[in-house]
Amino acid sequence: MENFSFYSPTKFVFGKETEGKCGALVKEFGGSKVLIHYGGGSVKRSGLLDRVKTSLADAGVQFCELGGVTPNPRSGKVYEGIDLCKKENVDFILAVGGGSAIDSAKAIAMGVCYDGDFWDFYSGKSRPKKALPVGTVLTIAAAGSEGSGDSVITHENGMLKRGASGDCIRPKFSVLNPQLTTTLPAYQTACGATDIMAHVFERYFTNTTDVQTTDRLCEAVLLSMIEETPKVIKDPNDYQARANIMWAGMVAHNNIVGVGREQDWNSHGIEHELSALYDCAHGAGLAVIMPAWMTYVVDHNVMRFAQMACRVWNCKMDFSDPKKTALEGIAAFRSFLKSIGMPINFSELGAKESDIPYLVKTFGLGETGKTGGFVQLTSKDVENIYRLAL
């Protein structure tokens, strides 16, 4: 096990009708003038935005608002938010929505406290040290941004999708009401579930040995997702299953299932190029890429994939042929994704073989020409993984 620091100071308020508490929570964490930041019209139509405003007003908290965050949130909206916060003297940002609204809120929060261009944090030019406090009211179980210190933004100049990380952007509080997710269509629900599972797998495949406790926690989240996801695909109103998934989404990404070990994240990187270019759902892109990546790297540590197969997918260990077991686990993952309605290849996703050279180029391996992680990948490897996903 490697030395690590784990810091997840977010207060999670979970359950039915909890959005009514967000005014009191903003006050608890010192906010007096809030920017409510959200995406499209669904939070308006559902009445959620009004309930949030009522809660803030009841607590005596002032607010302004900025909607229009898109999936794969863009830099333009971030610049707009930074300007608005400065103009309105905002001291707290409340994201109402999914990972896109939250990631955009985090970017604004950093940008307000920084003299340079907020994109410096995403291009790797600078590391965030200070940000406005952020709170969230989550409407989809997926990105895990409600409990993470991460944010992913796409810059409109070149459609580059990049991430930034820092403890200063971990939300002060997150309100998680599973009722808010029952109106989500099955496809979006499944995309979210895939993202959650991918967050665990990116941490599960590691070269660090002897991290039993973290391994078991990873497997716990996966087992719960495998049991609960089909329930909500069948019945979107299954509150209990929605609740288990919503909480699993947080646990999968606040890093409690990732501590003490080297992590991978290459599937996320390879996928980001797909959703940046085609504007497809991140989870759908992951459903296409992740099993292809697994198949490509299985020989790097057959026993780790066999462990996943046995502990997570209930495969029987073939002691005379561990790789057979390992491949069975990967096949089980792909079958599961198919069963919840996910695309599992380029054409189902609407991606084109002819774009692969462009995707590889924008993936950007940097000066070393290799990625880090579980298996170091060259440009040729990345190309091969895209081709395996055809």
Next chain:
Amino acid sequence: MENFSFYSPTKFVFGKETEGKCGALVKEFGGSKVLIHYGGGSVKRSGLLDRVKTSLADAGVQFCELGGVTPNPRSGKVYEGIDLCKKENVDFILAVGGGSAIDSAKAIAMGVCYDGDFWDFYSGKSRPKKALPVGTVLTIAAAGSEGSGDSVITHENGMLKRGASGDCIRPKFSVLNPQLTTTLPAYQTACGATDIMAHVFERYFTNTTDVQTTDRLCEAVLLSMIEETPKVIKDPNDYQARANIMWAGMVAHNNIVGVGREQDWNSHGIEHELSALYDCAHGAGLAVIMPAWMTYVVDHNVMRFAQMACRVWNCKMDFSDPKKTALEGIAAFRSFLKSIGMPINFSELGAKESDIPYLVKTFGLGETGKTGGFVQLTSKDVENIYRLAL
């Protein structure tokens, strides 16, 4: 799943030689004058106390010290600490030791900020709202106090062992260096492991249905403990196993494995009377009580015990006789405890049958005459559980 709030804002700094960071951590969390609070001579003999002092001095942090905390920490030492903090204008308490030193530090931290008797928080007369910030340097994996908002103190007037809880006593930071635990004797190590597993079981046995994610996380911690504990009993210097156990001890008790459900805690309550009266190790008392409690209440929900048997102890489900499977799981737990050197009955613990009436009396069921939890217990039930443990 029930509505819940989960708040674990402690910064965990984990790994080799991490005690050298505690000076910087105290400063990060605003401390300028520290009370170092610890138990017996082992932290002095090992050189740990000197390393902590060096770290504080290097960070320019002033300090005073108060040692002498005993296992099952006493009220007298708490009063002494409160007086010292007031006299020395202490603004941060750093516990160096195990659960006893940490719990005593939390009691002092509350007492300094309270006009009345600190015992009010333990007798249930008052709820803590404010406390001095507390940090910890942990030396034994057991109580989980390094990540919890709980503290247990024994009042010398009547040897009453009682707990207090509140977010304000969650540590600001906890330094977890598994190297510090390699010198622990096997018996103490096993007592700690038992306590860790008990913290999970107290949360696992619940009447709340549909809490799959939390169930799986409980099982994950138990599976890791079952695999890692025998390794350290065999080889106390197994760093990796020590590390997995130390982290599992935190995860078992910061409540991430307990959210969204009613919990039990009757085994802890029943045990507390044993360790208060005989001053035995809390973990040893739990090893005697917990399997007896399980056996006594198994009929309340046979399938939950069968689930534990199959998922945690790898028993085969007997579909024609689920209770047989349930009892096999309890037997497997008892065998495990025996295999790591724990006492499993009154005489091995040094407890006396003739004291049972006194134990039942001091257990204190309050006005209702019943406990809450998974199964409500009357005085007669408590007596029966003590007798089952003979």
